[in-house]
Amino acid sequence: MKHFPFSLRFSVPLILLVFGSALSLLSFQRAVDLARHRAEEDLYRQAKVAGQKTAVILDHLYRQEDMAGANLVINMLLGGSSKLQLAMLTNARQEIELSTSAELVRQRAVDHLATEGDQLLAWVAQQRIGNVQLSGDRRTVYAAYPVLTPPLEQDGDRQLGVLVLVYDLSDSKDQAFQDALQRSLSLSGIMGLLCLGLWVFFNRTLTSRAAKLVDASHRLATGDVAVRAQLRGSDELAQISAAFDQMAEQVQLSQQAMREAALRQDLLHRLTNQIRNSLDLDTILRTAVQAIQGLLEVDRCCFIWYRRGEGQPTWEVVQESKQIGLVSLAGRYPSDRLGVVAETLCNLEVLRVEDIQQAAYRDQKALRAFFRRSRHRAILALPLQTHQGEIGVVGCGTVSEPRAWSDEEVELLQAVTSQLAIAIDQADLYNQSIAVAAEAQAQAQQLSDTLQQLRQTQTQLIQSEKMSGLGQLVAGVAHEINNPINFIYGNLAHADGYVQDLLALVEAYQHHVEPPPVIQAKIQDIDLEFLAEDLPKLMFSMKVGAERIHKIVLSLRNFSRLDEAEMKLVDIHEGIESTLLILHNRLKSKSNHSGIRVVKDYGELPLVECYAGQMNQVFMNILSNAIDSIDSRAAREDRHEYRGLITIRTDVERPDAVTIRILDNGQGMGPATKTKLFDPFFTTKPVGQGTGLGLSISYQIVVQQHGGRLDCLSELGQGAEFIVEIPLRHLQVERSRLEAFQGRSPL
Known part of the structure; x- marks a missing residue:
């Protein structure tokens, strides 16, 4: 048997190419016929729809005697389709009444229609029904539909006319031929690609697959254990490839296991050196x-x-x-x-x-x-x-x-843990030696510090005696003031009750006994009605004044560290409001200014664990100083242009503390005054108007008692802003005190 002159790789694509070419020619002819037939059907339907709709519209317009509208409808047909050659409307005498070509009007329709069109016109005029017909050469479509036209003579009946539409199929058939040719060329291209794909298929299934398997074998022999042939299929080459891939997988796993073991040993060695270093x-x-x-x-x-x-x-x-x-x-x-x-x-x-x-x-x-x-x-x-x-x-x-x-991971972790235990023991021994050395060094430092402390003893004793004398003096003053004020404050309650009883007795007497003229005259002289109304207010003012003196005494005791009140949860806003109530009289209009306006910008504050009385004293001192500063500025300003303003803002600016800001538009202060602002007995007020203890006590309350912060921002002539920040809970206060004791106070 003679061998085929061409290899199978080339002979099969060649046969497929010849077969595909013949199939493309047959498909081309079939596509041309189908495209032309489809064009005829499309134009046939278009002519039918256009004829029916136009006939109905013309009939309606003629009923309305709208001749201009009818002429417009005929002329608009040319814009509706590019394939329309001619549109005309004939009367009963087959004369052209309307036409897309104006020169044809009043001429006979048969002179401008082919035989098929003339026959269709006569048939529609006789049968009175519309119809669509294709010409003999299949290049023209005629559509004719009956329409009732205006009477030929005046007072006559409407006559039967015919709407004739003539469509040209030449362009559509030429386009169909071009489309069929384009599809045939595309099919030929697809056949070419199919031949190419078949050639590639044979190349991959035979020669390329074998070459890939040989190449994988060479790469595995040179040490590339990750190589895989991965030939798909069920033939012999695919089976050989599967066996090869399985062998390469085992080789790779073995090599990977050896590499991981080496890496673990290397890591263990490096980790041991690191933790022991x-x-x-x-x-x-x-x-x-x-x-x-x-x-x-x-x-x-x-x-x-x-x-x-x-x-x-x-x-x-x-x-x-x-x-x-x-x-x-x-x-x-x-x-x-x-x-x-x-x-x-x-x-x-x-x-x-x-x-x-x-x-x-x-x-x-x-x-x-x-x-x-x-x-x-x-x-x-x-x-x-x-x-x-x-x-x-x-x-x-x-x-x-x-x-x-895996067991290897557990073994590796056990080895690391053993080395880690050794390193921890070494670190413990080192820390113990460091502790012993530090203790010896601390003892030596303690001996050195003792000498320094002895040198400072004299100065400290002198300072202690001064502070002790000051504390005893303040405590004594507070005690001496506290005794009479307690007497006054304690009797005020009884006096208030007595006054209420006497007023009630007078009122009862007035209702039951008609006073003689002498008594009535006395009542008018002393204005009994005003006295009965004002006396309780007077008693209340005396009570408020006594409480104010009592709080001043408590402030003196706090300054001398004699106050040991317990902390409790307090509403800061209530303390501010009570303080403002006590100072209400000082906020009212005076001869030199029109009163002080207070703006409250309160935030949502939680209950704060603090010394309530002490915090109220802080608010009292700061607000009193603000009022004094405004009064001083008002004395120099025009009362119509300047009005005092105090703004109180509260907020939780930090998660563990609340902040109270008190601002005023008073005279402010310079840098020299700010540096001494919280010193005991420092005051800028004239003698007899200020003790210099208000802000000093406030600073002690906020910073030392509550572990908070008290700052002042001020410029001369620009007013002042006092910032009070206190922790929310007592635990934070203790932490702040400890930090202050260790020299790491956040202040």
């Missing part, structure tokens, strides 16, 4: 958790200490390395929240959970709640114990996916 415990733990997270590719790795303590045992996360976006777990957690996990780790047993949702800890509600908050799915925890008996845990976890912990 540092004697700082935090550095050791931080280095370890970062290295373990990178090696195992887990979402989180942390180191946890087990704290026994005197109370309930806790677990404290001291170092962690985590993916960005995960919530930090640093902090202490009660041991009972971990349940059986805590027992496992305290027994120095490995905790290995591949999926917390399916593990045996499902009945541990507290544990599951803990993992739900931290969003862990799988955990691996290895405990260690130092020479001091402390228990630590190296924990790894994943968040979104379960994790099958």
Whole structure:
């Protein structure tokens, strides 16, 4: 048998090309016929629709005797279709009444129509029904429809006319031929692409596949274990390829296992050197958790200490390395929240959970709640114990996916944990030696400080004697004032009751006994009605004044540290309002100014734990100084142009404290005055008008008693702003006092 002169790679595409060419020619002829037939049908339908609609419109217009509208409709037909050659309307005599060509009007229609058009016109005039007809050469479409036209003679009946539309098919058939030719050329291109695809198919299924398999074998022999032939199909080449890929997979897995083992040993060696090169415990733990997270590719790795303590045992996360976006777990957690996990780790047993949702800890509600908050799915925890008996845990976890912990990973983590325990013991020994050295150095420093303290003793004793004398003086003054004011304040309540009784007696007497003329004259002289109305107010004013003196005495006692009132939750706004009430008389109009306006811009404040009386005294002192400053400026200003203004703003500017700002538009103060503003007995008022203790006591109350802040912002001639900031709770006050004692006060 003779061999085929061409290879199979080329012979099959050649045969397909010849067959495709013949098929393209047949398809071309068929497409031309179909396109022309479709064009005839489309134009036939168009002529029918246009004829029917136009006939109806013309009939309606003739009924309305709208001749101009009828002529417009005929002329508009040319714009409706590019294939319309002629449109005309004939009368009963077959004369052209209307036409798209004005020169044809009043001529006979048969002179301008072909035989098919003339026959259709006569048939429609006889049958009185419309029709559409194709010419013999199939290049023209005639449409004729009856229309009732105006009478030929006056007072005659309407005559039957015929609407004739003539459409040309030549352009449509030429376009159909072009479309068929374009489709045939496209089909020929597709056949060419099909031949090319078939050639590519044979090339890939035979020669290329074999070459790919040979190339993969050479690459595997040179050490490229990631190479795969990956030939698809069910033939022999595909089966050989599958066996080759399986062999390459095994080689790659073996090589990867050897590489991972080498990497683990190298990492263990490097990690051991890193943690042993540092004697700082935090550095050791931080280095370890970062290295373990990178090696195992887990979402989180942390180191946890087990704290026994005197109370309930806790677990404290001291170092962690985590993916960005995960919530930090640093902090202490009660041991009972971990349940059986805590027992496992305290027994120095490995905790290995591949999926917390399916593990045996499902009945541990507290544990599951803990993992739900931290969003862990799988955990691996290895405990260690130092020479001091402390228990630590190296924990790894994943968040979104379960994790099958391999034995190699557990062995590596055990090796790291052993080295970490050694490093922790070394750090403990180093810290102990540092502590001993520090203690010895502290003793030496203490001896050096003793000499310095002895040198300062004389100065301190002198200063202490001065402050002690000042405290005794203030306490004595407060005591001497407090006794008579208590007597006055205590009797005011009885006096008020007596006055009310006497007024009630007078009123009862007036209602039941007609007073003699002498008594009536006396009543008018003393204005009894006014006296009865004003006397209770007078008693109330005396009571307010006594309370004011009493609060001043309390302020003196606070300054001398004799006040030990307890803290309680207080509404700051109530204290401000009560202070404003007491100062109301000073805010009213006076001879030198038209009164002081108070603007309250209160924020939403929570209850504050503070000394209520002391804070009220602070508000009293600041507001009194503001009023004095406004009065001083008003004495120099025109009362019609200047009016005093005090603005009080409250807000929670920091989460742990409230801020009260008191602003005035008084005379303000210069830098020299501001530096001494809170010094005891410093005052800018004339002798007899100020003691210089108001702001000093206020500063002591806010800063020392409450651990807050008291600042003043002021410029000469621009008024002043006092800023009072106090913590919300007593715990914050104690912390602030401790920081102040240690020399780290936030002030």
